[in-house]
Amino acid sequence: MKKLILCLFISIPIVAQAQLWSIGAKAGTTFSNYKTKTPWKEVSNMGFTFGAIAFKQVNSNIGLQLELQYTQKGYYHKVCDGITDQLEANYLEVPIMLDYGFIIPALDNFKAHLTVGIYTAYWISGKYKMEGFDQASEDFDFEKSEASRFDIGPNAGGRIEYILRNGSVSLDFRYEMGLLDLQKKLNDDTRNNNRAWIIGISYLKPIGN
Template sequence: MRIAFLILFLFSASLASAQIWYIGVKAGPTFSNYKTKTPWKEASNVGYTFGFTSFKQMGPHFGLALDFHYIQKGYYHKVCNTITDKLEAHYLEVPIMVDYTFIMPGLKNFKLHANVGIYTAYWLNGVYKTKGYDPGGASDNVDFSQTGTKRFDFGPNVGGRLEYFLKNGSLSLDLRYELGVLDLQSNAHDNTNNTNRAFIVGISYMKPLGN
């Protein structure tokens, strides 16, 4: 957590500098699962994310990226052809990333970005969904207090962004991978390490702040 506070401090300090902030919106699909392997067939739990995104160029190549968004994560297990077990988890998340910009020769309106950083997230609510055990399936809300499930998540992220510049802003395709480091359900008595992993695809639009 000290690393998170350090990056937040660096981000706050950068607000006083003269570089221009770019702000915008982002949305796209998510493909998630728990890191722990199970004896069952695992498929990606498909969800979505949307929220706000921002970027600040701090030098010729380096910049700082900050997002605030709603995101769906969880897991999806196929016990057999007719029985499935699924967790739909809903988070508010803040990724903070150091960004390195590549100029693309011959492509005047394009830039390629590589980024690495951390994310912190708060688990709002979740639903367990099963099919095949009971007629019509079953659905139960996550009970945080009784199961000891943790609401806060944290971990590193890495990704890239292809940016296309418009007259008054830019469009980007953003690919990112997140790996949680906290065992969210350590009291579930299943002898597993229940940490999030997610692949996120985002389409964003940004423009200079104040324009």
């Protein structure tokens, strides 16, 4: 009994602290390309993202946001009329961000957030697609390309949050800038770094509510 009482007293501050956390899910769309400029017309490679998020309110304005996301990136090049070259790259990504939130005075139940942070990612798989004279699609060969599976870089963005009775829904937007050269074996002096816009919808629910 004494051990049970001791465990209860120890758990009280832990539970109280846990109630500062909110957890939820996020899904959205990605628009990505490599930093490297090519002689071909470049358009954004469109993909999707989904995963889990956690948010901790540190004080009235500052928060900490963590995510675990499956995210598609890559590039899309229009070589000439009817001929395209595309890479779809699938990542497991962990963004960590500081969040500054403030109430929007003119709008009830709305809150604006600005975020800045860093992300790390692991390149799970990829696929090359070529359309034109011959249509081809093949899995990305990491060994042949001597590609780096790891990526890291800063991110910045924001969200507009609508407060619900037992949670909140947000429209999120974020820009990510990879720092690592992902395909070093290409026969040029370019640096093939990820660049991506991510737009999504997220839902958060406070733990314990």
